[in-house]
Amino acid sequence: xxxxxxxxxxxxxxxxxxxxxxxxxxxxxxxxxxxxxxxxxxxxxxxxxxxxxxxxxxxxxxxxxxxxxxxxxxxxxxxxxxxxxxxxxxxxxxxxxxxxxxxxxxxxxxxxxxxxxxxxxxxxxxxxxxxxxxxxxxxxxxxxxxxxxxxxxxxx
Amino acid sequence: xxxxxxxxxxxxxxxxxxxxxxxxxxxxxxxxxxxxxxxxxxxxxxxxxxxxxxxxxxxxxxxxxxxxxxxxxxxxxxxxxxxxxxxxxxxxxxxxxxxxxxxxxxxxxxxxxxxxxxxxxxxxxxxxxxxxxxxxxxxxxxxxxxxxxxxxxxxxxxxxxxxxxxxxxxxxxxxxxxxxxxxxxxxxxxxxxxxxxxxxxxxxxxxxxxxxxxxxxxxxxxxxxxxxxxxxxxxxxxxxxxxxxxxxxxxxxxxxxxxxxxxxxxxxxxxxxxxxxxxxxxxxxxxxxxxxxxxxxxxxxxxxxxxxxxxxxxxxxxxxxxxxxxxxxxxxxxxxxxxxxxxxxxxxxxxxxxxxxxxxxxxxxxxxxxxxxxxxxxxxxxxxxxxxxxxxxxxxxxxxxxxxxxxxxxxxxxxxxxxxxxxxxxxxxxxxxxxxxxxxxxxxxxxxxxxxxxxxxxxxxxxxxxxxxxxxxxxxxxxxxxxxxxxxxxxxxxxxxxxxxxxxxxxxxxxxxxxxxxxxxxxxxxxxxxxxxxxxxxxxxxxxxxxxxxxxxxxxxxxxxxxxxxxxxxxxxxxxxxxxxxxxxxxxxxxxxxxxxxxxxxxxxxxxxxxxxxxxxxxxxxxxxxxxxxxxxxxxxxxxxxxxxxxxxxxxxx
Numbered sequence: 001x002x003x004x005x006x007x008x009x010x011x012x013x014x015x016x017x018x019x020x021x022x023x024x025x026x027x028x029x030x031x032x033x034x035x036x037x038x039x040x041x042x043x044x045x046x047x048x049x050x051x052x053x054x055x056x057x058x059x060x061x062x063x064x065x066x067x068x069x070x071x072x073x074x075x076x077x078x079x080x081x082x083x084x085x086x087x088x089x090x091x092x093x094x095x096x097x098x099x100x101x102x103x104x105x106x107x108x109x110x111x112x113x114x115x116x117x118x119x120x121x122x123x124x125x126x127x128x129x130x131x132x133x134x135x136x137x138x139x140x141x142x143x144x145x146x147x148x149x150x151x152x153x154x155x156x
Numbered sequence: 157x158x159x160x161x162x163x164x165x166x167x168x169x170x171x172x173x174x175x176x177x178x179x180x181x182x183x184x185x186x187x188x189x190x191x192x193x194x195x196x197x198x199x200x201x202x203x204x205x206x207x208x209x210x211x212x213x214x215x216x217x218x219x220x221x222x223x224x225x226x227x228x229x230x231x232x233x234x235x236x237x238x239x240x241x242x243x244x245x246x247x248x249x250x251x252x253x254x255x256x257x258x259x260x261x262x263x264x265x266x267x268x269x270x271x272x273x274x275x276x277x278x279x280x281x282x283x284x285x286x287x288x289x290x291x292x293x294x295x296x297x298x299x300x301x302x303x304x305x306x307x308x309x310x311x312x313x314x315x316x317x318x319x320x321x322x323x324x325x326x327x328x329x330x331x332x333x334x335x336x337x338x339x340x341x342x343x344x345x346x347x348x349x350x351x352x353x354x355x356x357x358x359x360x361x362x363x364x365x366x367x368x369x370x371x372x373x374x375x376x377x378x379x380x381x382x383x384x385x386x387x388x389x390x391x392x393x394x395x396x397x398x399x400x401x402x403x404x405x406x407x408x409x410x411x412x413x414x415x416x417x418x419x420x421x422x423x424x425x426x427x428x429x430x431x432x433x434x435x436x437x438x439x440x441x442x443x444x445x446x447x448x449x450x451x452x453x454x455x456x457x458x459x460x461x462x463x464x465x466x467x468x469x470x471x472x473x474x475x476x477x478x479x480x481x482x483x484x485x486x487x488x489x490x491x492x493x494x495x496x497x498x499x500x501x502x503x504x505x506x507x508x509x510x511x512x513x514x515x516x517x518x519x520x521x522x523x524x525x526x527x528x529x530x531x532x533x534x535x536x537x538x539x540x541x542x543x544x545x546x547x548x549x550x551x552x553x554x555x556x557x558x559x560x561x562x563x564x565x566x567x568x569x570x571x572x573x574x575x576x577x578x579x580x581x582x583x584x585x586x587x588x589x590x591x592x593x594x595x596x597x598x599x600x601x602x603x604x605x606x607x608x609x610x611x612x613x614x615x616x617x618x619x620x621x622x623x624x625x626x627x628x629x630x631x632x633x634x635x636x637x638x639x640x641x642x643x644x645x646x647x648x649x650x651x652x653x654x655x656x657x658x659x660x661x662x663x664x665x666x667x668x669x670x671x672x673x674x675x676x677x678x679x680x681x682x683x684x685x686x687x688x689x690x691x692x693x694x695x696x697x698x699x700x701x702x703x704x705x706x707x708x709x710x711x712x713x714x715x716x717x718x719x720x721x722x723x724x725x726x727x728x729x730x731x732x733x734x735x736x737x738x739x740x741x742x743x744x745x746x747x748x749x750x751x752x753x754x755x756x757x758x759x760x761x762x763x764x765x766x767x768x769x770x771x772x773x774x775x776x777x778x779x780x781x782x783x784x785x786x787x788x789x790x791x792x793x794x795x796x797x798x799x800x801x802x803x804x805x806x807x808x809x810x
Contacts (some may be wrong), residue, residue, distance in 0.1 A: 023391055025752070026674045026761055027325070047540045053398045055542065058391055098542025106534045109527045113520040113549050120512040125500075128508065131426060132499045149272075 011122055023060055030060050039072045042081060046071070046088065055098055067096075159224060161211025163303035167252075169260070170293035172198050176286035178262075180279035184351075192279035194334025196267040199282055200316020202289065203264035204255045209469060215300055223309040224248060226302045231730050232315035234700040242326035243316045248450065248466075249302035251329055255446075256292040258337040262366075263289065266341060275360060280348035281341075288340050291473045299466050304736035315700065315729040322421040332377030332404055336442040339372025339407060342414060343439035343481070344430045350484045355428045355492050360421030363435065365788055367418060371411040374785035378404055379777035391736035392748050392765050394664075394773060397546040402525045403445030406518050410438035413514035416507045424496030424504055425570065430511070436485060440478035441518075447474055448525075488751045499571035506564030510557065517553035524549065549705040556613040558658055561651060566626065580626060584618035599667070620648040642738020643788040645760035650783025657776030663769040674759040680711075683764045686747060693751070693760060702723045703736075706751040706760065710740055722751040722762075746770045759776075 024043075030036040039055060045066060048059035056064040060082075067088070074084040088096060100106050142150065176198035183191025187426070217222045217240050220233045231240060239246075245254040263285040270278045296302070345363045349355045381404070386394045414434040420427040447470045498504040503649045524541045531537045562584060566577040578585075592611035599606060627638040627644060671683040680689045691707040708720040720738035727734070740747040745768045752761030758779065 023763075024672055026672050026755075029672060045542075045544050047542060053396065053540075058393065089443050094537060094539045096540070099544035099548070100541055102537050104537070105531065106537075106539075107547075109523065109531075109541070110549070112523045113516060113553075116519050117512070117516045117553075118364065120516050124508050124512050128498075128500050128505050131494065131497060131504070134494075134497050 023058055024068065025065070028065070028068055028072065030076065035072075035075050039068070039075055040083060040138075042071050042075075042084060043068055045095050045098050049092065049096065067092075158212050158215055159221065159303055159305070159407045162215075164208040165212070165303075166209040166293070166303070168298065168580060169202050170290065170297060172202045172205065173260075173286045173289045173293055176202060176288050177283055181283040184276045184279040184283070185398040188592070189275065190267065191763050192275055192659035193435045195279050195282035195286075199260070199263040199286070202286070203257075203260040203721045206253075206260045209303075210244070210253055210257045213250060214241060217241065220311055220313065221795050222311070223305050224302075225304045225306050228306060228310055228313045231313040233312055234699060234729075235321070236699055238323065238326060239316055239321045242320070245329050246316050246320045246326075249296070249300045251333075252292065252296050252300050253302055254330065255333050255337060256289060256296060257291060258333050259285070259289045259340060262337060262341050264619040264754050266344075277348055277352060277359075281344045284347045285340060285345040288344070288477065291477070295466075295469050295473065299469050307506050312729075313526065315727065318701065318725065318727040318730050318732050318734050319388065322384060322388060323781070324380050324387070328377055328380040328384060330377075331373050331380060334410075335370050335372075335374025336404075336445065338366060338373055339411060339439040339442050340368035340434075340726045342370065342411075342435040343477075346435035347481050347484065348482070350432060350488045353488055353491050355421065355432060357422050359424055360418045360423075360425075360431070364415065364418045367411055367435075367438075368784050368788055371408065371415055372788070374404065374408045374411060375777055375781045375784070378408060379774050379781075381581075382777075383774050386770065387737055387739055388734070390670075390737055391763070392746075392767055392770070394770075395661075397524075397543045399525050400445075400449050402442075402521050403448045404405065406521055407438055407441045407445060409514050409518040409521070410434060410441055413511045413518075414438050416510050416514075420496075420507050422505055424498065426494040426498070426504060427508065427511075428492040428494060429485075432489070432492070432517070433485060434511070436478060440474070440481075441522075443470070443474045443477065446470055455651075459573055476644070483645070496570075498569070501574050502572050503564070503567045505523070506560065506567050509560060510564065512621040513553050513557045513560075517550055517557075520549050520553070521546065554658065555608075555612060558616050558655070561616055561654070562623065565623050565647070565651065571795060575760060581622055582620055584615060587618050588612075590615035603666060605662055608665060609659050609666065613659025613662070615656045616658065617652045620651040620655065623651075624648045628810050643787050646783045646785070646787030646790065648783070649786055653779025653781075653783060655776070656772050656779060660769040660772030660776060663726045664767055664773065667768045669766040671764040673738075674755050674757070675762045676757075676759045683747075684766045685712060686766070687714075688749070688762075688764060690760060690762060698725070700729065701727045706738075706749075708738065708749050708751075708762070710747055710749075718747075720747070720749045722749045724751060730794045741771060743771065 024040070030039060040154040043057035044055050046056045047059045048054045048061055048067070050061050050063050051059045054064075056067045070088065071084055074087055079087065085097075095099070100109060102110050176195055179198075180192050180195035183189070183194065196783065213226075215221075216227050217231055217239070220227065220231060220240070222228050222231075226247060226249050230250075232241050235243070244251075245251045247772055253745045263282060265286060266278070266281055270281070273281070301457055323605050342363055345359070345366065349359055382394045385396070389746055415433065417427050417431040418434070421431050447467065450466050450470055496504065524545055526540050528539060531539055562579050563574070565581045566580055567574075572742055588611045591614050592607040595610050596604070596607040624637065624640065625646060627640055628634075671681075675681060677690055677692060680687050682688075687710075689709045689711070691709055693704060693706045696703045696705045702725070704726075706722050708722065709716055709720040710720055718740040720740060721736040723736040725734045725736060726732075735750055738749045748765040748767055748770075750763040752763065756758050
């Protein structure tokens with residue numbers, strides 16, 4: 001089911017942005033392999049704004065191509081990775097970042113996992129300690145019907 | 157005519173489901189055997205009627221009956237037969253009908269195989285299962301009826317989304333649904349046990365095969381979807397942390413946790429209330445997944461089924477079932493006291509750790525998926541949570557899980573010693589470290605991701621092998637190995653499959669090579685150790701599409717090893733292009749070629765990827781599923797689930 005519906009959504013996305021290119025095109029690639037690699041790494045963390053949950057590195061929408069070119073332009077102009085990202089966030093907003101920053105309320109998102117793990121581990125440990133100190137409960141006697149059923153299973 | 161009969165059968169099934177929901181439950185409370193006995197024939201009738209309705213819809217698709225609205229919207233007379241059939245569930249209405257068909261199938265199976273259950277429990281399980289069916293029958297009939305006719309039938313249909321016209325995707329939804337809906341059985345057992353107020357070892361034994369079956373089907377369904385994404389979307393990604401993918405992954409994680417905690421219930425009568433809670437949550441997450449996908453809640457930019465009415469309906473179903481079950485849980489949980497006593501280091505505690513890691517990692521996925529909504533509603537921030545977050549936040553849990561898995565599965569029940577379990581794994585550990593170091597020295601200047609993944613994978617796989625070996629005792633080992641219970645083999649196979657998948661994901665991510673360039677005909681170019689040559693590009697027409705097909709010769713050491721035919725297809729009716737990557741599948745690596753557009757200078761864009769160990773990802777998933785099947789065939793389950801022999805003359809034979 002899930003795929004089906006993603007795809008239907010993708011279909012709509014495609015209709016909005018008719019295919020002009022597909023992902024990174026050869027003419028976009030920078031001559032300097034180090035710069036190009038940095039551009040690829042940055043692209044993977046930036047969201048294609050007209051697609052569903054695709055990075056600009058994967059997307060074939062026109063807007064994604066524009067953003068890829070913009071990233072490369074900034075890097076060629078001598079921006080550091082952070083500067084380039086800041087530039088794009090200033091233009092398109094925080095929505096463009098696939099990896100949310102740890103600012104404001106977002107610390108809750110990043111800390112949720114570790115906090116939950118600590119709580120779960122604490123509860124689990126208390127439970128385990130309780131179990132290791134508990135007095136064993138006396139074995140319950142089987143009822144007559146259970147004895148009969150047990151014999152039936154064992155005879156199988 | 158057949159369509160109307162199908163529609164009528166669906167309405168009848170809805171009626172039968174209502175009866176089956178109410179009568180056996182009252183019968184079980186009042187201990188009236190006649191009322192309880194209604195459940196079994198009702199479950200069968202319900203399944204047959206729904207099956208007929210589904211067959212009627214499928215018939216309409218097969219015969220391209222364009223008087224049916226659904227067929228017009230999702231089919232075309234020129235579409236290949238396989239996709240006419242799979243088109244039945246390749247849309248919202250049809251997929252909901254498949255969903256409810258599987259709900260009734262599981263209900264009927266509980267009636268067939270539930271002969272050994274106490275009558276009260278069986279009646280309650282079937283009643284709860286039927287309540288789920290009632291909710292979805294109502295959903296289909298009132299908001300998503302597949303049997304609506306057109307006033308003026310058109311001459312031909314609008315075709316199925318071309319991305320869905322693919323064998324991998326044709327069978328992806330049925331498996332996924334078998335998994336989602338299979339968890340409804342665990343849910344029904346949990347709620348029935350809460351109503352009865354009794355959870356014991358027998359309950360754990362009854363609920364495990366259902367959970368295991370659901371988990372196996374979910375594994376296959378997710379793997380098929382991921383494999384499809386790999387070869388179809390055109391750059392070989394296999395997992396995107398898309399909300400809709402997460403919706404299927406969360407129930408999988410919880411089902412895996414439930415499988416393991418039900419073992420503790422069965423063997424040691426502990427962790428009872430936690431297991432019940434997990435069973436409720438696992439099915440709850442299946443429903444949440446349905447809600448996320450159908451409501452358009454998380455797809456605000458381009459939603460598919462962005463239909464508030466349907467979304468609200470599913471939200472109500474979700475609230476009633478999980479809310480109701482959790483309330484019942486709160487009222488009854490304290491009655492279930494644990495019996496088994498065990499030390500802080502024991503198999504029980506290892507399984508508890510497994511549950512903590514799986515449940516918390518599921519929580520991380522859930523929180524990350526919902527965070528954009530929370531942030532927008534409460535903090536007025538519009539942001540995205542994408543793969544980089546999930547990779548960073550989720551992976552540590554899987555690493556921890558992989559690290560403790562071999563040790564945990566060697567620990568004895570009740571009380572164990574960590575040192576002893578670790579010592580018996582010394583060869584596995586040395587082997588894994590040696591392999592990782594070897595690979596680390598062989599690769600040049602790359603990250604530690606590959607070697608770490610290899611260490612973890614080898615550790616889990618060799619740990620599973622040591623676990624099997626340690627069960628054979630001192631003498632006659634090989635013979636004993638073959639006579640081990642199938643549950644032991646299933647466990648080792650599934651664990652080894654997990655190790656292989658972990659390694660493959662890390663290896664593929666670390667060692668993938670990519671090449672993007674403009675290629676002229678007959679000018680060879682090199683990628684890694686391979687030489688590729690674009691020979692020619694042709695226009696080919698398929699049954700319902702036109703294809704631009706490239707012919708690429710793949711050479712290794714001067715020998716041609718494959719002729720690859722990457723395609724770009726255009727489906728004129730659906731007005732949509734797709735890419736069909738050409739993949740040379742090999743054991744150690746795939747060569748993955750995609751053809752792009754023609755450039756102004758006459759050359760063609762060609763993308764080439766070398767993807768090491770890609771097949772191992774799905775190989776590992778297949779092993780996990782296979783392990784589940786092997787365990788399911790274990791004698792204990794057959795005895796527990798098998799039909800009870802009627803006592804002769806009403807008196808148990810002495």
